[in-house]
Every structure is written in structure tokens, then in C-alpha cells.
Amino acid sequence: MPKLFALVDCNNFYASCERLFDPKLAGRPVVVLSNNDGCIIARSNEAKALGIGMGTPYFKCRDFLKSRGVKVFSSNYALYGDLSHRVMTVLKQLEPHVEIYSIDEAFLHLGEIHDKDLTQYCRQVRQTILQHTGIPVSIGIGCTKTLAKVAGRIAKKNKNHGGVFDISNKDIDAILAQFDVSDVWGIGRRQTERLHRRGIKTALALKNCEDGWLRKNLTVTGLRTAMELRGTPCIAMENHPVSKKSIASSKSFGCQVESLADLKEALSTYMAQAAVKLREQGALANSLQVYLTTNRFSAKPHYSARRVITLPEPTNSTTVFIKHGLAALKQIYKPGLRYQKTGVVLFGLMAESYHQPGLFSPPDRKSKPLMAAMDLINNKWGRYTIQHAVAGLEKPWKNRREKKSPAYTTNWKELPVVKASSLAG
DNA sequence: TCTGGGGTCCTAGGACCC
DNA sequence: TCTGGGGTCCTAGGACCC
Numbered sequence: 001m002p003k004l005f006a007l008v009d010c011n012n013f014y015a016s017c018e019r020l021f022d023p024k025l026a027g028r029p030v031v032v033l034s035n036n037d038g039c040i041i042a043r044s045n046e047a048k049a050l051g052i053g054m055g056t057p058y059f060k061c062r063d064f065l066k067s068r069g070v071k072v073f074s075s076n077y078a079l080y081g082d083l084s085h086r087v088m089t090v091l092k093q094l095e096p097h098v099e100i101y102s103i104d105e106a107f108l109h110l111g112e113i114h115d116k117d118l119t120q121y122c123r124q125v126r127q128t129i130l131q132h133t134g135i136p137v138s139i140g141i142g143c144t145k146t147l148a149k150v151a152g153r154i155a156k157k158n159k160n161h162g163g164v165f166d167i168s169n170k171d172i173d174a175i176l177a178q179f180d181v182s183d184v185w186g187i188g189r190r191q192t193e194r195l196h197r198r199g200i201k202t203a204l205a206l207k208n209c210e211d212g213w214l215r216k217n218l219t220v221t222g223l224r225t226a227m228e229l230r231g232t233p234c235i236a237m238e239n240h241p242v243s244k245k246s247i248a249s250s251k252s253f254g255c256q257v258e259s260l261a262d263l264k265e266a267l268s269t270y271m272a273q274a275a276v277k278l279r280e281q282g283a284l285a286n287s288l289q290v291y292l293t294t295n296r297f298s299a300k301p302h303y304s305a306r307r308v309i310t311l312p313e314p315t316n317s318t319t320v321f322i323k324h325g326l327a328a329l330k331q332i333y334k335p336g337l338r339y340q341k342t343g344v345v346l347f348g349l350m351a352e353s354y355h356q357p358g359l360f361s362p363p364d365r366k367s368k369p370l371m372a373a374m375d376l377i378n379n380k381w382g383r384y385t386i387q388h389a390v391a392g393l394e395k396p397w398k399n400r401r402e403k404k405s406p407a408y409t410t411n412w413k414e415l416p417v418v419k420a421s422s423l424a425g
Numbered sequence: 426t427c428t429g430g431g432g433t434c435c436t437a438g439g440a441c442c443c
Numbered sequence: 444t445c446t447g448g449g450g451t452c453c454t455a456g457g458a459c460c461c
Contacts, residue, residue, distance in 0.1 A: 251429080
């Protein structure tokens with residue numbers, strides 16, 4: 001029996017998380033907004049049924065949502081991250097080969113041990129996750145990851161399957177003939193346009209498309225996708241968590257920002273956040289990129305600029321990032337524009353233990369204990385307890401998060417309170 | 426007035442080397 | 444008048460994912 005892949009996918013994950021702590025929301029439409037309350041990034045089934053599209057800007061549908069009694073939440077990543085961890089933990093207890101693919105998805109490699117009915121087995125997995133975490137999931141099974149994704153989508157959409165669909169023992173071509181090519185994993189908007197121009201509308205047509213054309217027009221990734229639809233695995237399981245190759249931090253502003261002083265505060269804040277992530281994974285970066293952009297939707301001419309800085313030596317010191325990053329920011333800053341966003345990406349990551357200091361560079365004995373002390377204090381007392389002065393105190397440019405739910409599971413002060421009341425009387 | 430953030434991979438083209 | 448070829452490395456930009 002060949003090995004099979006299963007995709008476990010949390011249903012409407014962010015919306016499900018929000019509903020978990022507010023039973024009144026059961027059966028009611030719920031949506032979750034992106035950072036800055038910008039657009040809709042998660043919808044409960046009831047919200048989908050109202051025709052609310054993924055990615056719709058909030059300001060365009062605010063009135064509609066209100067009129068239909070849709071409950072709206074700002075995103076609460078502390079909550080989603082914690083619940084994701086719980087789901088993955090349950091999964092790892094049940095299965096030896098789990099690859100966490102995203103906050104709400106994981107691939108399983110189902111080995112030969114499962115000579116039993118796989119669909120039945122996955123329904124049990126699903127039930128266990130629901131019971132232990134309260135999060136509903138769908139599971140798709142196929143002989144490649146791409147086919148498992150197809151199956152997962154069918155499991156989620158068609159209620160008759162009880163949340164689990166195994167495509168491997170079905171008439172695959174008949175299913176792919178009904179499957180829109182734009183819904184295939186790895187086929188985005190651009191590739192869909194290209195495929196449509198060639199008359200390819202379904203996953204089956206993509207599967208049967210000629211290799212040479214695919215390689216030329218959709219690059220090697222498109223060819224891989226077609227091969228996966230044919231049942232040839234090209235995308236392997238990642239059995240060990242891979243270390244990151246870059247770390248980014250950026251956010252849109254909550255109000256209009258024009259001055260260099262505000263941009264400096266914001267960029268310093270983001271550089272500090274990126275540096276914390278870098279230190280958490282015990283790594284150093286040898287270069288950073290800073291960028292600056294005006295609103296691309298605005299009628300005014302769009303300005304966007306970036307600059308890459310190679311550091312004299314790999315580091316994870318917030319102080320060093322700020323020093324070089326702000327100098328670069330000054331170079332790309334143009335006065336008189338309304339900026340929408342600035343950000344930083346750290347590149348050239350390496351493990352701290354691998355780093356060999358330069359023979360002639362002066363030893364930096366202060367930076368490491370200083371950063372360690374800052375991290376310790378901020379971990380204990382909250383993120384901005386101690387910071388570089390240039391990152392600012394008021395942070396007037398900070399983004400909006402007007403409808404955030406409490407950090408129910410990660411903050412003692414925000415634990416949900418259960419009230420018991422007597423039925424008698 | 427208000428349109429997310431954080432990642433990965435692939436390719437083309439330029440710079441540079443011998 | 445006539446100005447090579449092949450390789451590597453780096454970077455910017457595009458496309459995709461959730």
C-alpha cells in the first residue's frame with residue numbers, strides 16, 4: 001500500500017477561535033479583520049452564506065455587516081497562536097509524522113500501519129481534535145500533497161462527507177474535471193489567467209497539459225503541480241521544522257504619517273520586534289532591508305522605495321539594526337508625501353553558535369547581556385516596558401484594533417470568567 | 426477617512442572572473 | 444574595420460501561500 005498524505009485544515013480558523021469563548025455566537029455570522037482593521041480575512045460559514053468575500057475592505061462593507069448583525073473582530077494573534085498550538089499538540093499525540101504547514105493546517109504522512117479504513121480513522125482524529133480543543137477541522141487524503149489539498153477542499157465544502165474525504169480510492173479524473181483550476185494549490189491569479197487563455201479551466205485539463213508548455217509558461221513550480229495531480233509526489237514532507245531564511249516586521253499606520261520623526265519611531269519599533277524574533281530563534285542576521293511606501297490605492301502618485309544594508313558583522317542587536325536602518329530610511333525618505341507603511345526584513349540568517357567574529361573587529365561585550373536583559377524585562381512586564389528612546393512612547397501612528405477580543409488563554413488578566421447561577425428561585 | 430502581514434521559491438539580468 | 448565564451452554570484456521583482 002503506498003503512503004498517503006492527509007491534510008488537516010481547521011475550518012474558518014480565526015472565526016472558530018473567536019466563537020469558542022462566546023457561546024452566544026454559535027450559528028451567528030462572524031468575521032475577523034486583518035491588522036489595522038483593514039480587510040476581512042476569516043468568515044464563519046454563516047458569514048460566507050451572506051456573500052461576504054475574502055479580502056473585502058472593511059470600510060466597504062461595514063454598513064452591510066451591521067445591518068445583518070455580523071459580529072466583527074479585530075485579529076487576536078495571541079489567541080489564534082495558542083489555539084493552533086493546542087490543535088497541533090493533539091495531532092502529534094495521535095500521529096508520528098506531522099508537518100505544521102501554517103497556523104491552521106498540517107500535513108500527515110500516513111504510513112502502512114493504517115491498513116484499517118483510513119476515512120474512518122481520520123473521522124476519529126477529527127472528533128478527538130474537536131473534543132480536546134473545540135476547533136472543527138476537515139481532513140483530505142490523497143497520494144500527493146496537492147491531491148490531499150483537493151480532497152480537503154471537498155471535505156470542507158460537501159457536508160455529506162462528515163469532514164473527511166479520501167480521493168485516492170475514487171475516480172480521480174472525474175473529480176478533477178469538476179474542480180476549478182484556480183482552486184488548485186499553487187495556482188494563483190496570474191497563472192489562472194495564463195491557463196484560461198490556453199483554454200485550461202479545470203484541474204483535469206491542467207493535469208493533462210503538455211509538460212513543455214507548463215515548464216515554459218508556469219515555470220518549474222507549475223510543472224510540479226501538474227505532476228502532483230498525476231499522482232507523482234514532488235513536494236515532500238518537511239519532517240523537521242526548517243529554520244527561517246528571513247524575518248520581517250511591518251505594519252500599516254493607523255493614521256496619516258508624513259514626518260520623518262514619526263517614520264523613525266515606527267521603523268525603530270518594527271526593527272526591535274524583528275530583532276526579538278531573531279534572538280528567540282538564536283540567530284544573527286548579516287543584512288537588513290528597510291522600505292517605505294505610500295498608499296497604493298490612493299489616486300495620488302505612488303511612491304515606494306527600499307534599501308538593503310549589509311552589516312559590518314552579523315548581529316542580533318536592536319541597537320545596531322536601528323543605527324543602520326534609520327540611516328537608510330533617511331536616504332529614501334521624501335518630504336511632503338503621505339506614507340502608509342514602513343517595515344524591515346532581516347536577511348542572511350545564521351545560527352549564533354556558527355558565527356565566527358572578525359579577527360580585527362572590536363569585541364562587543366555589552367550588546368548581548370543588554371539585549372538579554374531587555375528581553376527578560378519585556379517578557380515579564382509587557383512588550384514596550386523598556387525600549388530604545390527613538391521608538392517613541394505615544395506611538396501616534398499605531399494601527400487600529402478596535403474590536404479585539406481578550407487574550408483568553410495567554411494573559412492572566414484576560415481569562416474568561418464563568419458565572420454560575422442558581423436555577424432555583 | 427478607511428484596502429494585512431509574514432513567509433517561500435523562481436527567474437532574468439547584471440557584474441564579475443578567468 | 445574588427446571586440447569571446449562560459450561560469451558563478453547577487454539582486455530585484457514576480458508569483459504564490461496562509
